[in-house]
Amino acid sequence: MSKPNHIKPKAAPIFKIPATPGAGLNPIPSSSPGFGTPIHPIRPFNAAAAPQKSNVLSIILPPATLRPLAFRVFTRKYGLTLTSSALQVLATFIGRHCGTGWREEGLGEKVLEEVAKSWKSRNGGVIVEGDSNDMKDILKNFEGSMNGGMVAAPRELSRHSSLGLGSSQHGEVSHTRLGLRPQLLEREDSQSSLGMSTLEVEYDEDDEGLRDPRKWMKVIDAFEQPRLVYNVGKKHFDKDPTKPSLLPQPSQKTQIFRNRYNLIHQRLLRNESFQAPTFDAANAPSFRGSNSTAATAQQSYKITPIANLLGRNGSNHMLLGLLTVSPTGTLAINDLTGSIALDLTRAKSLPEDGSWFAPGMIVIVDGLYEEENNNSGGGLGGNGGVGGTISGKFLGFSVGGPTCERRSVTLGLTGQNGEGEVTAGGGFGWVDFLGVGSERAVGSKMRKMEQRLIRNPARDDESGGRGRIIVVGELNLDQPAALQALKKLLGLYAAEPEKDTPMTFVLMGNFVQHAVMARGVSGGSIEYKEYFDSLASTLSEYPTLLQAATFIFVPGDNDGWASSFSAGAATPLPRKGVPEMFTSRIKRAFATANSEAEKDKGFKTNGEAIWTSNPSRVSVFGPTHEILLFRDNMSSRLRRTSVKLSTSEPADDEEFGTPPPPPTHPDPTEMEIDTDAQAVESHIDSAEPSEEPLSSDEHTARKLVKTILDQGYLSPFGMAIRPVLWDHVGALQVYPLPTAMVLADTDAPVFCITYERCHVMNPGSVVAPGRRGVARWVEYNIGSKTGRVREAQF
Structure with a gap:
């Protein structure tokens, strides 16, 4: 009997597939060790159950409509400047992906926030350009993660990793009070950031080692300092991409002057005295436009390029340029446009006898241009003169x-004494000048750490404290009295309580009186090694200081190896530290003291000896404190090479009026001499001028400080007077001004002076000259940012 056609035949039970969970949904069989399949079947991707990407109706968003919101996010919050092309690109992107909800739902602001964060993490600079590769990459990455006008994965696009605050496994910022560890405040050569540093480990308050201020200190060698070049077009600092060399291309010599000039020029243009008021910009008076002293307060000065003097005979101008000696032997002034002969027979300095002016310095000269009678057209041989020597002379x-x-002005800091936050507008607060983090990145957190560890009211006294740096001047080891003076001062600090031991001792060269290995009185390499061995024996007598302090050694011109070919003359700057072969015994003394401390007391922190370059910098709490260390007899060199100016008043006639003193040059007599650490007023403009005449030493000290800090350069001389290494001149720039500066000059009087909130100290020689058995040094307090000269009999 046949079966109906509509009945489907069933398979025999032996041929049936056994039922397995989810067998109908997953074609992958159960677990098999041979093929590594999972125990439980993997369900296939269900497209219906996946979250659907919501669609947004695109709109055309005009850039002018988005401009207020973009300005609030980029400029006010992140300190960035949007170009018109970037604004156009962002408006197009937000209009396409956010639609009508860009304003009502706040979607546009969230997108701008993420774009700004990504731009900062990529270190694209302060100017945001729409046609840059960084902007294209950022928007391309965001385009694939946009969902409903919002960034789908904000945790992956945030700056938690770039800020180094650490993150948990859920992508949230870990709860930490500071999020910093001092050992990671270092520069990464592979990172092109100018304001970011690797701050990835949390701060543990229970870690006693991190409570020591010395752990937050770093010594920056001149050859390890970031090489930054000022970009005139972007008004920003760029890292020099080239590899430094001791034998660079000749173009680097020209670049030294160009960079110095551009730095000073932008510094002047940001000064109020050189900014013309908008209501009377067309009729801004010249430097000598009025004889009224009352009118000078509202004058705005203008710098004239030297090339623009052509055809302007008999007109008054103000020039900014490099003071040089021409091949004919006459004095000249150069800028980026040309050169002109300079006549200073009737000139006087402003303020009077307040600074030295030597060839190699950048100066401001106000005067009159006078053409040659036989060449009424001016120029170089009557053919223009741009880029060459201008005919005539400048009186x-x-x-x-x-x-x-x-x-504080350079970094854009606000608040009292420049200890506030970084402003969103001006300043270079995002630039990492030393490779320890910028003000914008770590400045506020480092100040909180400093407040907790150093500026503790219980330790804010004159008797001692951990936050002190002891600066010992020239230490001639071949002079027996120098070691006796060193023993005396080390004994004074070793007798203090162990918790109040100074954090750092700075020992400056020259470590011998004469150039070593140059057939001088100080001998050769064997005698030089013996001198440091005797210093190691002296330091070993004070193991408590070696266990709890950092000793920094800064060489001089007579130290090896540079003195072996200079024979005591000025060596090129910057110069490397003393070679390791001479310092092995001193390092062994520190290792012995630290091993005994770990055995007896279980110390977690060990002392160390650092042999750094000249000059070098000490960073304490990141960018909060920058202390510049420099050893050079600069005052005697300034006296030899400076131009002697007339001290008498010029004739007050119709042609040459008496020029008014500009308000931009503070009188050096208003600087404070710091005889007491608590009696210093950092704002020199508010200090009352002294009625009593200054002594010769005080006047020399103030004149020296003003000359160096106004120039913003440690070697303001010609290359023949003080040679420099062309590829490492960035270490000689004093910009921005450091918090403190040690200028060890044995030819200048010992002083402690604050000028424009930069505390400058000169410890002189450890053995006071002309006084028998007197040791002299400088004690600098980090909390008060002031130093004082101390003396002791030995």
Whole structure:
């Protein structure tokens, strides 16, 4: 009997597939060790159950409509400047992906926030350009993660990793009070950031080692400092991409002057005295436009390029340029456009006898241009003169140095004494000048750490404290009295309580009186090694200091190896530290003291000896404290090479009026001499001028400080007077002004002076000259940012 056609035949039970969970949904069989399949079947991707990407109706968003919101996010919050092309690109992107909800739902602001964060993490600079590769990459990455007008994965696009605050496994920022560890405040050569540093480990308050201020200190060698070049077009600092060399291309020599000039020029243009008021910009008076002293307060000065003097015979101008000696032996002034002969027979300095002016310095000269009678057209041989020597001469009536700019103004800091937050507008607060983190990245957190560890009210006294740096001047080891003086001062600090031991001792060269290995009185390499061995024996007598402090050694011109070919003459700057072969015994003394401390007391922190370059910098709490260490007899070199100016008043006639003193050059007599650490007023403008005449030593000290800080350069001389290494001149720039500066000059009087909130100290020689058995040094307090000269009999 046949079966109906509509009945489907069933398979025999032996041929049936056994039922397995989810067998109908997953074609992958159960677990098999041979093929590594999972125990439980993997369900296939269900497209219906996946979250659907919501669609947004695109709109055309005009850039002018988005401009207020973009300005609030990019400029006010992140300190960035949007170009018109970037605004157009962002408006198109937000209009396409956010639609009508860009304003009502706040979607546009969230997108701008993420774009700004990504731009900062990529270190694209302060100017945001729409046609840059960084902007294209950012928007391309965001385009694939946009969902409903919002960024789908904000945790992956945030700056938690770039800020180094650490993150948990859920992508949230870990709860930490500071999020910093001092050992990671270092520069990464592979990172092109100018304001970011690797701060990835949390701060543990229970870690006693991190409570020591010395752990937050770093010594920056001149050859390890970031090489930054000022970009005139972007008004920003760029890292030099080339590899430094001791034998660079000749173009680097020209670049030294160009970079120095551009730095000072932008510094002047940001000064109020060189900014013309908008209501009367067309009729801004010249430097000598009025004889009224009352009118000078509202004058705005203008710098004239030297090439623009052509065809302007008999007109008054103000020039900014490099003071040089021409091949004919006459004095000249150069800028980026040309050169002209300078006549300073009737010139006087402003303020009077307040600074030295030597060839190699950048100066401001106010005077009159006078063409040659036989060449009424001016120029170089009657053919123009741009880029060459301008015919005629410039009659200078007043000469002054460029105005000095405070560190807080350079970094854009607000608040009292420049300890507030970084402003969104001006300043270079995002630039990492030393490779320890910028003000914008770590400045506020480092100040909180400093407040907790150093500025503790219980330790804010004059008797001692951990936050002190002891600066010992020239230490001639071949002079027996120098070691006796060193023993005396080390004994004084070793007798203090162990918790109040100074954090750092700075020992400056020259470590011998004469150049070693140059057939001098100080001998050769064997005698030089013996001198440091005797220093190691002296330091070993004070193991408590070696266990709890950092000793920094800064060489001089007579130290090896540089003195072996200079024979005591000025060596090129910067110069490397003393070679390791001479310092092995001192390092062994520190290792012995640290091993005994770990055995007896279980110390977690060990002392160390650092042999650094000249100059070098000490960073304490990141960018909060920058201390510049420099050893050079600069005052005697300034006296030999400076130009002697007339001290008498010029004739007050119809042609040459008496020029008014500019408000941009503070009188050096208003600087404070710091005889007491608590009696220093950092704002020199508010200090009352002294009625009593200054002594010769005080006047020399103030004149030296003003000259160096106004120039913003440690070697303001010609290459033949003080040679420099062309590829490492960035370490000689004093910009921004450091918090403190040690200028060890044995030819200048010992002083502690604050000028424009930069505290400058000169410890002189450890053995006071002309006084028998007197040891002298400088004690600098980090909390008060002031130093004082101390003496003791030995």
